[in-house]
Amino acid sequence: MNDPEFYMLAVFAALTGLAMITMAALTGWRGWLNLKQQELELTGERRHQPEPNSAGARIEIADLKERIRKLEAIAAGVDL
Incomplete structure (x- = not known):
């Protein structure tokens, strides 16, 4: 159990998993920001429309x- 290759593999797998989770979270964050930006643009268009x-x-x-x-x-x- 004191094999250094085992520990290196475990650390590499943990870092790879962390990188995957981080990338997924970043993609979700960017999508959420894009959605909010579209909502703000839509409400801005409504605000500038003249009253009937x-x-x-x-x-x-x-x-x-x-x-x-x-x-x-x-x-x-x-x-x-």
Whole structure:
């Protein structure tokens, strides 16, 4: 059991296995980063798209503005 060739073979096998695991983990990490980059690019494209100019969108914006005006009046203590 004191054969140096056995220990060299065991160390070589362990290092080879470690290298394989490291390469697999690195490949997975790069794939995950690529996925996240694609998600960021997709959300960036959505963010820069103009708001649809439909009647429903305008009504909703007007409703939100009215709510904000009422909340500001309540915060200022003004009766409507």
